[in-house]
């Protein structure tokens with residue numbers, strides 16, 4: 006992990022230097038390419054044939070001038086001319102085939118890489134997502150994968166093709182006339198050295214452009230989702246936001262201009278080299294032809310060959326930088342693929358079987374993982390300061406018998422949501438253990454554990470898809486009757502049926518067209534479809550107005566019936582009937598008992614209860630706004 010990161014770091018400081026790519030990266034790239042070995046062979050064979058065909062027309066020209074024209078043989082002239090056409094057609098066909106091979110290989114590898122990345126990132130622990138900027142991550146999955154593709158199809162393809170073409174051409178030229186060939190080769194360093202320099206500058210610019218694009222992407226994904234857009238509007242920050250964005254986009258623009266100019270300089274150098282080289286060949290070869298030491302046909306064919314030589318040569322001298330900077334993309338991709346996953350399934354993990362759903366928590370302590378665990382440093386904006394020592398939960402002992410309800414209350418920040426995350430194993434306990442039906446959750450496969458637990462939080466997330474798709478997220482094969490039953494139980498069926506498109510109604514990003522209570526009830530319907538053994542509610546009713554709350558309460562009652570439940574409540578009225586209530590304070594259990602006992606105890610719970618009663622009295626006089 007540290008090697009590629011160190012390398013990325015080094016690159017941004019030593020402009021102009023081609024980055025070093027570890028042998029490990031090269032090996033991994035080949036590993037990704039190895040299923041395509043047959044296609045690679047096909048590609049190389051095609052390239053060889055193409056470049057051999059490329060030197061045939063100049064040789065035919067020589068025959069035409071020195072043979073057919075000199076002997077005034079029209080029939081031979083026609084045959085030779087016809088052969089040139091055939092060679093050109095075959096060349097065209099082969100170069101098409103060559104591109105087909107290289108594209109299938111490149112796109113194929115990229116497909117594998119992309120799917121591997123998507124799969125890996127999905128499995129990374131939640132802490133990865135809380136620490137990573139979405140936009141930067143998306144950019145890594147798009148732009149860097151495309152960069153890696155360029156490495157494969159573009160650069161590696163050109164290197165092989167150019168090397169073979171260059172060699173074929175030089176050999177042919179030497180066989181025809183070695184002195185002119187030497188002269189032509191003498192000119193090469195004159196242009197190649199500056200071209201190399203320009204090439205490495207271009208590579209640096211490209212890399213900087215990638216980072217800038219990523220930061221532009223990050224801004225857009227943050228601001229252009231519903232909550233971000235709403236925040237910008239409510240604070241009237243359009244002007245400042247645009248200015249900030251313009252600053253970033255401006256740097257992308259400047260880099261684009263610089264990159265265009267440098268690329269053009271490179272092209273101009275190439276064209277100049279071609280022109281000067283051709284002139285030198287004609288001048289030197291011309292005087293040799295006057296002396297009679299070479300034929301005019303040889304001169305003409307050398308003139309064509311020299312033009313075919315400079316392109317591949319110049320591209321080859323630049324290739325090292327190209328290949329290396331393209332490998333950088335691979336390394337950035339591998340860096341994400343290598344992100345450690347501390348919450349992986351144990352090798353001998355077993356499936357958790359549906360059962361009564363009893364929970365036992367013993368000696369549970371937890372601190373959130375720091376930056377060094379489960380994150381990719383180059384994807385974080387700046388390293389957030391960590392307090393590695395702070396325990397969010399301290400020594401909890403709890404037991405929920407099957408079918409019973411545990412209420413959890415406590416001030417904001419006391420660790421309630423954290424406890425919920427640990428139950429579903431979004432994080433692993435720092436100390437102590439959590440058992441479900443007598444099995445430590447770390448010994449269970451995450452998929453089987455989570456299939457047994459349903460969670461409803463205060464912000465029910467709906468994907469930007471139809472209501473039906475959102476519901477089937479819990480059970481892809483659910484029939485309409487099952488959807489109806491779940492929605493009826495969740496008290497949302499009427500709302501869905503009133504919509505013009507019913508289950509086919511698209512819910513906007515984050516389901517914004519539905520009210521908070523409706524979203525909440527849809528989330529409960531989704532949970533009912535999942536039919537879990539254990540239900541966790543994390544302040545599921547805290548944002549609702551009284552009318553909505555009544556409906557959501559009914560829906561929740563359905564969700565809880567007959568299941569083990571952990572109910573984190575903002576409104577104590579939700580947990581009055583709980584079998585046990587624990588009061589968390591700064592990660593510790595401050596009090597525990599049933600509602601009546603706790604209320605009489607005069608502790609934290611009694612205070613919270615007083616506050617609630619007062620709040621609800623005021624709430625009735627002044628209805629809370631709809632969410």
Ligand SMILES: Nc1ncnc2c1ncn2[C@@H]1O[C@H](COP(=O)(O)OP(=O)(O)O)[C@@H](O)[C@H]1O
Nearest residue numbers: 135373397415416417418419420421422423424
């Ligand atoms: N992803 C996180 N990384 C680091 N600290 C966190 C994270 N999430 C929550 N915390 C911290 O853990 C503590 C408990 O948070 P939380 O469980 O959300 O409290 P509650 O749900 O009781 O309001 C808080 O101090 C919070 O700042």
Ligand SMILES: [Mg+2]
Nearest residue numbers: 421422423543
């Ligand atoms: Mg919370």
